[in-house]
Amino acid sequence: MKEKISQLKKEAIHEIKSSDTFDSLKKLEKKYLGRKGELTDVLKGLKDLGKDARKDAGQFANQAKQELEQALKETQVSLEQVTGVKIVTKNDWVDVTMPSKLSLGNLHPLSRVQYELEDIFSSLGFMILDGPELESDYYNFESLNIPKDHPARDIQDTFYIKGKKDQVLRTHTSNLQVRAMQEYGAPIRAIFPGRCFRFDATDASHDATFNQVEGLMIDKNISIANFKAIVDSFLSEIFNRKIKTRLRPGYFPFVEPGFEVDLPCEICKGRGCKVCKNSGWVEFMGAGMVHPIVLKNGGVDPKKYTGFAFGFGITRLTMMKYKINDIRHFLGSDLRFLKQF
């Protein structure tokens, strides 16, 4: 018996010492010391021996078992030293489903959508420009061919600055049209995203503060056909589907001809529903060919250059994109809203 154990021990220790991976070490542990392991089997066979022999062989077998365990441990440690890897043992259990510490903040949804727009227009060669929110009457109205007493001022209910007859909170980002032309001349391609203000009663779909983007492209021979191509291509990018817009006449004093640009209604796919008042189309933006008076005000020669301008609501686009049903969430600064984007 003793001899058998001794032989087994010798083989086992040799195998353990020459083992060079954690995997084989684990297998050896199972092979000798597992529930059906070879040494375990021997120990099980002890019960058939006589009392004294059992005691003697038992002591011997136990010692062999300890030697094997020692060898396993030593080999494991030396393997760890060689590879630099620490092995997870049974007591180091990790609950892999524990919640992670999430620590990212979020951009405001209006910023997210604005940056998407900026990237699309940058890729088309448009500059991104910025300008004053508290604006002179000249740049907000006069320079855009909207003189005082013009009926178009009706549509744009304006916040005026106390004690300053000629200062307003800009009603659109079109205030940058003439500024941009004066600064950069022609040809020019630029968009102006930003905040606008209208004296408007607040409800779920109207707010006195909202974000808009205005675009301007002036060059030799820019045409309505060009506008159609550009507008369809950037709207397709924005909505991530093929968009074919519909142009119809619209009146804005700073363009001539002027258009309203309609999108096919996404809710009913053009078949007609409540949202689009059964027309299949949703009004999306105003646009047109830059009025020669506006070009002149910007120092651009209307005989040499033509161009288009367009403008639409970033706020409205963001509402469409994320299906936000109440505009008042945007400036409410409620983290329960902001954390969703």
Place this chain on the structure above:
Amino acid sequence: MLISTNWLKKFVNIPASITPEKLAELLTLSTVEVEEVRSQGALLNNVVVGKVLKLEDHPNADKLKLAVVGIGTKKEKVVCGGVNLKKGMLVAFAKVGAKVKWHGEGEPVVLEKAKIRGIESSGMICSASELELENIFPQESEYHIINLSDVKKLKIGKSLASALSLDDTIIEIENKSLTNRPDLWSHYGLAREVAALTGAKLKPQTSNLKHPTSKKDKLIVEIKDNQKCPRYLGVVVSNIKIEPSPMWLAKQLEAVGVRPINNIVDITNYVLMELGQPLHAFDYNNIKNHKIIVRTAKRGEKIKTLDDQIRTLDSDDLLIADSEAPVALAGVMGGANSEINDSTKKIIIESANFEASGIRRTETRTGLRSEASIRFEKALPPELAEEGINRALELILELIPSAKITSSIIDAGTYKPKKNVITLNLDYLNRLVGEDIAPQKVIQILESLGFKTSAINDKQLTISIPPFRATRDITIEEDLIEEVARIYGYENLKPEMPHVKLTPPKTNTERKLERQIKNILTTGFSFQEVENYAYIDPKIVTHFGFKQTDLIELENPISPEQSHLRPSLLINLAKNIKDNLRYINEFKLFEIGRVFINAKLRKECETTKMRNKFNTDLSNKEFLPCQDKFLSGVIVGNNVFEEIKSAIENLSQEIDIDIQLVPTKVKVHWAEWERLLEIKSNNKTLGYVSELCPSLRTALKLASQVGVFELNFTELANLPKQKTTEFTELPIYPSVTRDVAIIVSQGNMYSDIAEAINAVSPLIVEVELFDVYTGKNITAGQRSLAFHITFRAPDRTLEAKEVDKIFEKVVSKLEEKFKAKLRD
């Protein structure tokens, strides 16, 4: 504006293939926006004329009756609650399947068989509001049903729509899309568009009115302000009998939403709707001396208008007056004192032209807008006044056989017909549209819209502008190009990408930096971006160290709590903290946005102006207030100061701008002075990092500690880029590290100590603080700081002796400068 297709058909034969819906689409695509198309009898399918044959009480309800209604060959039994229901009465009967508005409200619903208090009812005897017929059958109460007994020639069982000739289709046009088209505020004007769009012929306006020459009644018109009133036509009509208009006229007006009043008022409204010319009828006897004076008001002069309001006027308002008093607010509304009434026998018809911007100013001042003024403010042609008065006289003579024109038509004013001619360059047209449109097509389109064309050569046309388009609408070549393009059809233009030079856009460094900062703060430091309103409540600004005089005030704020523009982002951020603390205990917020400060108070604005070209006026005569963008952030939670400081320091690392955080004694109103750092670059103060001071937290009732930073983003973005990234060779020779732990009194700043160590020798390449300790074994008021000091030479391996020597110097310098004791 409501347009009746039946009315349009009087002027243009709309091809049968063009349904009202198709017409609406054509108009929308080429002319004006159509909001809705509705047929008058929309709710009247399955509604017929019925006769009440039998009437009994309902066995289970006091207020209900059981009626048997004959509808031709059939009879129906219904339950009805109409208080005016009588046996033998002719009624509007809705059969099962008809649509009705329940109690006259909400969306129409389909009528079904129903048991009402146990008795079966198949159909319904309707009230006017249940069928949207209140205009034709004014309703006494919701319990009154329509009584058709007085309507002539009704056949029982016949459809109600045809019985009442409700066969019109109404097109509702969005008024805003008509802003620039005075000619389209009328059926005749719209008929002209329809003719151009469908290829049908527009019937010319013909009048068989003989020009009156009678001098029987005196009428004098004197215009004192020819600029505000270029033309005034007036005429006297006698033997008038005021009575209700005939059915056709009343129905035609109702169809377009005008309430019939009496024959004369209805005729003026009819001409308004047909031609777009506002008219007014005065009672001849109420005009003193029969003299009409068109003059501006005296400042403070009063007039009681037809709506019984007394209006106080400005010297810019135009009046129609007699020799004693004003009788009308010109072009806006008549006066109560000269109104016609049931006993009026003799009238003056006014058909005048008033200058548009004057009318608009009066509208704005008085807040009064009428069907007349909304047309005048769009600039009507003086020629239309003549057409209007002729049409009115024609209708009066037709409707009131006794009426006689008893004066000539007075035509006052300095108006003279003008020739309006524009040269249209066909090459330019094609260039702007982006498509070659054949000259013949151009000519055909313009002629169909009433323009006269003649060719100069094969590239140029001379276009005569008709008066109805010449006031404001068509003044330049581009206006004509729009006419051609919209009728040609925008949908027929082939999209084509522009051919331009491929130039990369100039980078907007300010925008780029803004985006970079937003990304770092959100993804790097878990800040949440917010956007707040630009307005604030002036009452709370003192808490933040501002005076009301620093602020910019709105002339017309939405509410007193939103009356001033924000001078700092912190004001609204503080409110955000309070609002969000209701749901969450720890969070970080930031905002980038413009703040507004009264220019007079900020000298720096001069430099802002120089720097940012966007902040000056074209002529530079105007000076916009300072409106730099600021960047502010707040942290609510634990260790707020350390966290916010580390966020700013990391941020500055990332954006390549050399920023220092420097302790300061400056008084910052919102800041905790013991924990305050100035954000500086190139000796320029950009802002501060601190905590919200306890007194402000008390005032705002904020229990939590709040870390705050605030800096001028516009200044930051316009600093010269100081940092450039350049590779440094990796060290060739090994370094040696020594540790030193010292005990110093509190008040000695880490930054000073580290700098002192660094300055001892150029061979010291790094000083790293690895432990700070207070507590056991350290005297109160002192702390222990431990540093790793790394030594290295660029050209050799350092020897221990050399390092020891420098280390000794370090120790003695610390002992000498900071009274430091070495810790064992």
